Each structure stands twice: as C-alpha cells, then as structure tokens.
Amino acid sequence: MTVVAPPGKLTRQRVLELASERFPAATILVRPNSVPCLLVEAAHLIDVMQFLRDDPALDFKSLSDLAGVDLLKWPGEKKGEFLHSELMVVYQLHSLNHRHHATVKVILKRDTATVPSVAGLWPVAGWFEREAFDLYGITFSGHADLRRLLTPEDWTGFPLRKDYAYPESYGGVALKREGQHFDAGPYA
Amino acid sequence: MVDPVPSGSICPVRTGGGLTVGSRPGDCELHLTAVEDFLNWGKEHSLFYLLFATACCGIELMQTGGPRYDVDRLGMIPRASPRQADLLIVAGTITHKMASRAKRLWEQMAEPRWVVSMGSCANAGGPFSKFSYSVLNGIDKHFPVDIYVPGCPPRPEALIDGVIELRERVRRWQTLGVRPRDAAVIA
Ligand code: SF4
Numbered sequence: 036m037t038v039v040a041p042p043g044k045l046t047r048q049r050v051l052e053l054a055s056e057r058f059p060a061a062t063i064l065v066r067p068n069s070v071p072c073l074l075v076e077a078a079h080l081i082d083v084m085q086f087l088r089d090d091p092a093l094d095f096k097s098l099s100d101l102a103g104v105d106l107l108k109w110p111g112e113k114k115g116e117f118l119h120s121e122l123m124v125v126y127q128l129h130s131l132n133h134r135h136h137a138t139v140k141v142i143l144k145r146d147t148a149t150v151p152s153v154a155g156l157w158p159v160a161g162w163f164e165r166e167a168f169d170l171y172g173i174t175f176s177g178h179a180d181l182r183r184l185l186t187p188e189d190w191t192g193f194p195l196r197k198d199y200a201y202p203e204s205y206g207g208v209a210l211k212r213e214g215q216h217f218d219a220g221p222y223a
Numbered sequence: 224m225v226d227p228v229p230s231g232s233i234c235p236v237r238t239g240g241g242l243t244v245g246s247r248p249g250d251c252e253l254h255l256t257a258v259e260d261f262l263n264w265g266k267e268h269s270l271f272y273l274l275f276a277t278a279c280c281g282i283e284l285m286q287t288g289g290p291r292y293d294v295d296r297l298g299m300i301p302r303a304s305p306r307q308a309d310l311l312i313v314a315g316t317i318t319h320k321m322a323s324r325a326k327r328l329w330e331q332m333a334e335p336r337w338v339v340s341m342g343s344c345a346n347a348g349g350p351f352s353k354f355s356y357s358v359l360n361g362i363d364k365h366f367p368v369d370i371y372v373p374g375c376p377p378r379p380e381a382l383i384d385g386v387i388e389l390r391e392r393v394r395r396w397q398t399l400g401v402r403p404r405d406a407a408v409i410a
Contacts, residue, residue, distance in 0.1 A: 186357060187320045194356035201356060205319050208364040 054093070058083050072138040077150045080141055084153050087128060087137065095128035095137060098153070101163035103171035106142075107197040122148050122173060122196075143173065152178040170195040266309065267393045268298040270337065270386065273308035275328060278315030280342035280376040287379040294379075297386060305331040310389070312382075313368075316344040316351060317359045326365045337393065339385050340368045343375045350375065 054073055075083050087095045104123040126139040141150055152175035154161040164175040165184040172193035175181060183190060187206075192199055204210055276284050287294050288301060302308040305328045317325055329338065340362055343349030348360035362368065369392055372385040 185320070187323070190319075199356070206323070208322075208359070210360070 054083065054087065057086055070136040070138050072140060074140050074142070077141050077143065080139075081151050081153070081156075084126070084139065084156055087139070088156055092133075093137075094130045094132050097129040097131055098126060098157035098160055098163075099129045099136075100127040101125070101153075101160055101167065103167035103173050103195065105171065105195065105197045107145075121145055122171060124150055124167065124173060126153070148172055149174045149176055151176050154178055169193070172196065263394050263396075266335070267390045269300075270298060270310045270389070270393070271300050271302045271308050272310040272312050273305050273328065273332070274301045274303055275311060275325075276314040277317060277321055277325075278344060280314040280316075280344065283376040283379055283382065284312060284314040284341065287382050292379040292383065294383065294386070297383070297390075299386065305329075306333065308332055309335070310337045310339065310386075312339045312341050313345040313362045314341040316349065317362050318357045319359055320357075322359045322362070322365050325362060329366045335393075335396075337389055338362075338366065338368045339370045339372060339382075339389060341372045341382055341385070342377055343373065346371045346373065 058075075058079060073083065087093050102125050104125055106123055107120045122143045122145055124141045124143065126141075128137045128139065130136075143150055148171070150173060152160065152164055154164060154175070155177070161178065161180070162184070164173075164178050165181060167173045168175060168178075168181050169183040169185050170193055182188070186194065190205070191202055202210060276282075286292060288299075299310070305311075309332070311329055311332060313325065329336070340346050344351065344358070345362045348355070348358050351358035352360050359365075370385045370389045372381050374381050377385075
C-alpha cells in the first residue's frame with residue numbers, strides 16, 4: 036500500500052539531499068522560498084531524471100512542464116549564476132503522491148544545443164520537446180519525431196532565440212511593414 | 224376585405240422594380256426584373272457563412288450567431304463546409320501557419336464567394352503586428368477581402384453592420400459569371 040505523505044513533510048532540503056547523495060556530480064542550486072532546483076549536466080540528465088521519477092521518496096511521476104530559455108544578456112549573469120549567452124532547458128516535476136515539486140535545469144552550449152530526450156521517461160515530454168526544438172533550436176537526441184510544432188514546416192530559424200533575425204518575407208508575403216522594428220527590441 | 228392593390232404598382236421586393244397586375248393580392252402578380260437582380264436578391268438574403276474562427280474575435284462571432292443578436296434573421300446560417308458557404312468571416316488572429324489553411328478554405332468555396340475580415344488581427348495583424356514572428360499582417364495578403372470590420376474585437380453590432388454593407392455589395396455586383404476582380408486573382 037502506498038503511503039501518502041502529508042504535503043510539506045518531505046522538505047525541499049530533503050529532496051535536494053536525496054538527489055545529491057545519489058548524484059554528487061550534479062550541481063545543486065538552492066534559492067530561498069522557491070521549489071528545489073537542481074542544475075544537472077546534460078550527460079547525467081537521464082540518470083538523474085530516472086532516479087527522480089522512480090525513487091519512492093521522491094516519486095516525480097509527472098512532468099508538468101519543459102521549456103527552453105535563452106540566457107543571452109540574462110541579468111543573472113552579473114550575479115554569476117549562469118553562463119552568459121547559453122541556452123537552458125528547464126524541467127518542472129511534480130509528485131502527485133507526495134504533493135511536492137522540483138525544478139531541473141540543464142545548460143547547453145549555444146552552437147551545439149543538444150540534450151537527451153526524456154520522452155522515454157515521461158511520454159508527454161515529446162510535445163514539449165518539439166516545441167522547444169521549434170522555438171529555440173534545441174535538439175533532443177533520441178526523440179522519435181523531432182519536427183517543428185508551431186511554426187510552418189519550412190520556417191527558417193528559431194524565433195524565441197534573442198538573436199533571431201526576423202525574415203523579410205514568408206510564402207511570397209513581405210513581413211515587415213513601415214515603422215516596424217523587429218530588431219529594435221530590448222535585446223537588440 | 225383587403226384593399227385592392229392598384230394595378231401597375233411597383234413591386235415591394237427590392238430587385239429593381241416589378242409590375243403587379245390585378246385588383247387583389249394573389250390575383251395575378253407579375254414581377255418584371257432582370258435575372259441577375261433576382262439572383263442577387265436571393266443571394267443577398269441567404270449569405271451562409273463558414274464556421275471559421277481562430278481567436279478571441281471568434282467569441283464575438285458566436286455571440287452574433289447567438290440568440291441575442293440572432294444573425295439567422297438576416298438569412299445567415301452557419302455552414303460546416305466551405306463547399307456550402309457563400310461568406311468567409313475571418314474572425315481572429317491568422318498566423319503564417321494558419322494562413323495557408325485559411326487560403327485553402329477560401330479556394331474551396333464556390334463562386335460567388337465573399338470575405339469579411341473581422342477585427343484588427345485579420346485586418347492588419349492587430350496587437351501582434353509589430354513584434355510577432357508568427358502573425359500575418361492581414362489576411363488580405365492571401366486573398367481579397369470585401370469588408371473590413373475594425374475593432375478588437377468588434378462588437379456584434381459592428382459585425383452585423385459589416386454584413387449589411389456586404390449585402391449592398393452583393394446586390395450591386397455582377398454575379399453571373401466570374402467577378403472581374405477575381406478574374407485578376409485567378410489569372
Ligand atoms: S482583433 Fe483583438 S479580439 Fe480579435 S482576434 Fe485579434 S486580439 Fe483577439
């Protein structure tokens with residue numbers, strides 16, 4: 036019989052300890068008043084994720100979100116938190132039994148941007164990974180069907196990268212209009 | 224006893240006029256009109272529209288079809304297939320990916336077909352026109368639009384006003400054969 040822990044019983048600190056005991060190689064980040072956050076290297080990602088999902092004390096059976104982040108000109112760089120101008124993938128995990136959350140982050144090199152797919156652990160990740168591939172150009176190795184999801188199939192570039200250059204035209208239609216400044220946004 | 228209709232009176236139907244012969248209604252009514260006017264009269268009062276909505280403007284489109292505004296009373300019945308629709312109301316944001324699908328729907332509609340662009344998004348990209356990578360700056364880049372209804376979203380009254388404008392157009396425009404403007408598009 037599964038014992039359901041009351042919410043808050045397994046503290047943030049305990050979650051971190053469990054993961055760090057098992058994976059000393061994974062860098063661990065704690066920020067006060069937030070969900071526990073693990074910074075993992077891409078090479079260790081699948082092992083750490085498998086552990087987080089299957090360990091009965093952690094039991095993260097649900098992947099609630101997976102998102103790409105572009106760290107170009109990110110203000111945290113000044114505080115030395117993350118490397119400048121790299122890409123990041125953020126995984127939000129949730130345990131339905133224990134009612135606790137965790138965040139896992141992976142930093143990727145901007146030019147290669149490859150990370151193993153976790154679709155084998157959580158099938159829902161397949162959709163999230165297609166979206167991150169479409170908008171950030173992050174390659175998820177091992178994904179069965181890594182195609183564009185939101186933009187047209189023949190779209191060029193990855194629109195949510197901060198150094199994205201907006202195309203002049205698409206499908207024979209000029210996209211820029213008088214007075215538009217696609218390249219004059221906050222990250223230009 | 225019904226008042227006799229004076230012989231030679233003008234037909235009340237707005238088809239360019241007709242002739243009623245006889246002393247009482249139903250005796251012998253003769254309406255003289257051009258075939259085209261007659262067809263246009265029919266088309267004007269039965270603008271079946273395609274059920275097509277892509278964003279928030281679609282909610283106002285549904286409201287226009289709902290009981291309070293009841294667009295059925297203008298002879299506008301929603302159709303689920305473009306083959307049966309006369310009118311395409313582009314209600315909502317059109318992304319580049321959606322634009323090709325919208326164009327295919329428009330191509331599948333039989334002539335004469337009419338297009339109402341509803342809301343700022345379909346007119347010109349709306350709130351997304353300046354910085355969005357994904358939104359098309361106006362559906363008129365892909366096919367001709369008859370009436371633009373401004374607003375974000377337009378109220379149902381505004382949409383109905385646009386449809387009334389369109390009915391003026393339907394009544395006046397030649398519809399036997401290919402419309403001149405579309406010939407240019409097809410060529
Ligand atoms: S015009 Fe405004 S209400 Fe209509 S689809 Fe665009 S954003 Fe939504």
